[in-house]
Every structure is written in C-alpha cells, then in structure tokens.
Amino acid sequence: MKIGFISLGCPKNLVDTEVMMGDLVSKGHELTGSPEEADVLVVNTCSFIDPAKEESVNTILEMAEYKRSGKAQRLVVAGCLVERFRDQIQDMIPEVDAVIGTNELGKIAPLCEGIAPDNGVAEPYLYHDLSPRVFTTPRHSAYVKIIEGCDHPCTFCVIPQYRGSFRSRRFESVVSEVTRLFAQGVREVNLIGQDTTSYGSDLGHKDGLARLLERLAQIPTSQETWVRFLYAYPNRVTQELLDTLAAHPRLCKYIDIPLQHASAAVLKRMKRGANGDIFLKLLERMRATIPGVTIRTSMIVGFPGETDADFEELCQFIEAAQVDNLGVFRYSDEDTSKSYLLDGKVDKRTIYNRQRRLMAIQRRISAKRNKRYIGQEIPVLVEGPSAETELLWEGRFMGQAPEIDGIVYINDFNDTPVTPGQIRLVRVEETHDYDMVGGIVDEPGNQHVPDAQVMFNILPSVPAAGGARSRSVSQSLKSGAPRTQPVAVG
Numbered sequence: 001m002k003i004g005f006i007s008l009g010c011p012k013n014l015v016d017t018e019v020m021m022g023d024l025v026s027k028g029h030e031l032t033g034s035p036e037e038a039d040v041l042v043v044n045t046c047s048f049i050d051p052a053k054e055e056s057v058n059t060i061l062e063m064a065e066y067k068r069s070g071k072a073q074r075l076v077v078a079g080c081l082v083e084r085f086r087d088q089i090q091d092m093i094p095e096v097d098a099v100i101g102t103n104e105l106g107k108i109a110p111l112c113e114g115i116a117p118d119n120g121v122a123e124p125y126l127y128h129d130l131s132p133r134v135f136t137t138p139r140h141s142a143y144v145k146i147i148e149g150c151d152h153p154c155t156f157c158v159i160p161q162y163r164g165s166f167r168s169r170r171f172e173s174v175v176s177e178v179t180r181l182f183a184q185g186v187r188e189v190n191l192i193g194q195d196t197t198s199y200g201s202d203l204g205h206k207d208g209l210a211r212l213l214e215r216l217a218q219i220p221t222s223q224e225t226w227v228r229f230l231y232a233y234p235n236r237v238t239q240e241l242l243d244t245l246a247a248h249p250r251l252c253k254y255i256d257i258p259l260q261h262a263s264a265a266v267l268k269r270m271k272r273g274a275n276g277d278i279f280l281k282l283l284e285r286m287r288a289t290i291p292g293v294t295i296r297t298s299m300i301v302g303f304p305g306e307t308d309a310d311f312e313e314l315c316q317f318i319e320a321a322q323v324d325n326l327g328v329f330r331y332s333d334e335d336t337s338k339s340y341l342l343d344g345k346v347d348k349r350t351i352y353n354r355q356r357r358l359m360a361i362q363r364r365i366s367a368k369r370n371k372r373y374i375g376q377e378i379p380v381l382v383e384g385p386s387a388e389t390e391l392l393w394e395g396r397f398m399g400q401a402p403e404i405d406g407i408v409y410i411n412d413f414n415d416t417p418v419t420p421g422q423i424r425l426v427r428v429e430e431t432h433d434y435d436m437v438g439g440i441v442d443e444p445g446n447q448h449v450p451d452a453q454v455m456f457n458i459l460p461s462v463p464a465a466g467g468a469r470s471r472s473v474s475q476s477l478k479s480g481a482p483r484t485q486p487v488a489v490g
Helices: 011-026 050-064 080-092 105-113 159-163 171-183 208-216 239-247 264-270 276-289 308-321 348-373 468-479
Strands: 002-007 040-045 074-079 098-100 141-145 188-192 226-229 254-256 294-301 325-330 377-385 393-396 408-412 423-431 436-440
Touching: 002 011, 011 040, 011 074, 011 105, 011 141, 011 188, 040 050, 040 080, 040 105, 050 074, 050 080, 074 080, 074 105, 080 098, 080 159, 098 105, 141 171, 171 188, 171 208, 208 226, 208 239, 239 276, 264 308, 276 294, 276 308, 294 308, 294 348, 308 348, 325 348, 348 423, 377 408, 408 423
Parallel strands: 002 040, 040 074, 074 098, 141 188, 188 226, 254 294, 294 325, 408 436
Antiparallel strands: 377 393, 377 423, 393 408, 423 436
16 A cells, blocks of 8 residues: 655654554555555644644644545554543544554554554554664654653653653664764654653663663764754753763763753742752853763743742843753643643743843844854765755754754855765854854865665644544544543652
C-alpha cells in the first residue's frame, strides 16, 4: 500500500513518526508525499495545549476529505490526542478507522492493513537502535530520543498522562544508533526527551547524561560532527555535566533549560521549586565552566495566581539573566492538568500582554548578545538556499538548535562550492535580533556530504476546510474530556 504521514507537534513526536514509517517500509509498504495517491493516511497528533489539539483536529478533518476525493481507504490517528480522547475521536469523526496511542507504535502496520492487532495491555514503549526508521529531517541532521515519559509533578504539564512514567534507553543502544548516523554522514545529532538530564537514573547510572555525552564525543568520525542535547531540568544540571560539555569540542556549547518562571510563589504552585536567585547562580556556574556557552530558556506567563508583582519579578530576572534565547508561552488551562483546579486564573488579554512585554525585553537582550559575534569566525552547518531569497544561503552555528533558534545567513561564498551538510567557517559581518549574516572564509577541504541516510518528506499540515465542523469537533472533545488527574510521581 501507499501510506502518507503527517506529523504534528514536537521533535519527540517526529521520532515516533519516523519509527512508524520505518516499520511500515520494512513490511513492504510504500510512503507517499501526495495525499491524493495514498491508500492509507496517518496523522500523528499533538495535544499538549488547546492550540495543538485544534491543529490536530483540523488536520484529521482535512485528511478525512481524501477518503471521498482521493484513493484513501483508511485514516489512522496516532499520538497524544489519542491518549487524551481515545473513545471520543471515532465517535466525533467517523471517517477515522483506527487509533493508536503513544505506547502502541508496534501496531501501526496491522492497523494500516485493516487487521485487528492484539489488544493486550500496551507495554511502555521506547524504540531502540535496531528499530527501522525513515528520517524526515535534512540528511545532515537527526533527532535521537534517549528517554521517554516523565516523573516530574509539574502541575501545568500533561505529558506523564500521554507518555507514561520515565524510562531510559540502554546506553549502548544510543551509542550504536549515533555511531551509525555519523557513519552515514549525519553531521549533527540532537538528543531529545522530556528531561534528558534524568537519563540513566532508572538504570542505576549516576550522571548518566554526562557519561553518555562523553562516550558520544569519542566516536571516531571522518569529519567534524556535533552532538547537542535539549530540555535540561534545572536541579539535574550537575557540575560533571557542565565539565563534560566544556571538555569535548564535538559537544555543542548550548544548554536548553526551561526554567518556567522566576517567582518562588509561582514556581511553588507549578511544583517546580527554586527561585530566581537560585537560577541566576546556576547560570553563572554554567558560564564560568563553559566560556561562550549559549543558553536558552522558556517561561510561562499567566499561570494561575501570577500577580503583577510576580510578573515584574520575572521581567527583572530576564534582565539580569541575559540569556541568549527565550521562548515565552501563554498559560493554557488544560482540564486534565492539576493547575486546572487552581484559583487565581489570569484573563487572556493580560496573559497576551505579558507575553508581548517579556518578548520585547528579550528581543533587546538577544540583539545585544548577538553583537559580540561580529568579526568572529564561527563554524556553521550549511542548511541550503534561503527561503527568503535565492541570493542567500542559510546555516546554523553550535548555538542555534534546529527550528527553534535563529539562523546564519550566508551572503559570500569565497568563490568555493557550497553544499548542504558542510560545516564551513563563516565570518560574522552583521547581526540582528535573532539572526546573523556573514561570508564563508575557508576552503571546502575534505568535506563529506551526507548521501546514505534515507530521508522522506512527510505531508504538509494544512488547515481544515471543515470550518464549523472543525470548531464543533474541537469543542466537543474539550467538553467531553475525561477528568482524570495527571500522573504525579517522584
């Protein structure tokens, strides 16, 4: 059969999509990037916050149209929306033929084939180095999931409900996968998980992430490669982890550490703990250990009970912290999260205004911090021609994670051939709020461009044409949501 995929949400969801695609290809099926040609359509959904849920519903409805206008005989819905609304999805959208949860990825082939799979209790799922996988990222970059689930009791988060309790991949499984990716020409590996800094704690490893990074830094390769990890939990950032990042050139001097807030009162209601002063000392220790480190964090504004004074404290913290990159999220009142039961709800207009103000503060900070790169020559991973203009190419340096940070525009190629996947030396000539501009100053040398990794473009996500039906389904799912309490262990 020809099978088309749409993957929504975070990179962790994308890895699940790639594993499901790999399983189907290994069983003889063909992938297609044209929904009109697909015999089966699969939508891997996100349901972390309301906008993500609405996008998932819209996409499902759009794909349902191809059961009438195209070849599609089956529509399968996978992912987090299934974990939240398993029983309601097929009732509200009868075009959906099957659903598959986050711990049921092994059922994707029989569900696409129209065969009823074994409906036994789903074991906690986590792919491994031998799992077939079809990559959807550019050939030079890949995500590697090293953990699944989460045991932190954050009151705003519903991930434990969807992904289950925390579990780590085996050490050698991760090393084997990364070794193979480097051998296939991948230049950048991004380690992901809900809290990568907890890696190995369930396997008896102390400082498991530091040990893993040190081992990955020593894998022999024929060209320069990068390893980056994402999503650090503040109280799990150890000195050994920082020392390991500082010691190995392959490890990106980049730390993504979602702090969520700076007010002790808000953090307590979030069940995160700590305060702004503790975070400032942690950031100081990061910078002292890793000179030039790029720090990214994220904050939530409008959390229940966040007062004007709490928000002012957050603004003052951002001014003092001087992080390189910041994501600001508006609080979403999810009815299965513990924060849904808290009083002191903040109105949407206030939340929106707080987000705008905090981002305005950070925009000035990011612009100022970027200026320190002017005149410097930095290694840049070349991505390809710019989407803005054919006169420029785009790339990223170690301090820019894919899809979430800024980019480096390349405007001078030094009369040398440039190919996506090369790591080239770029002299920064000008900087902006988030992006940089510069020219290549080195020769291509012995650059090995990736050519072995199997890559596939998933279907684009498009807004549904359903209009009123889309809103009706979204609202019905919301009002009919099971009022279970989130998992809170550890």
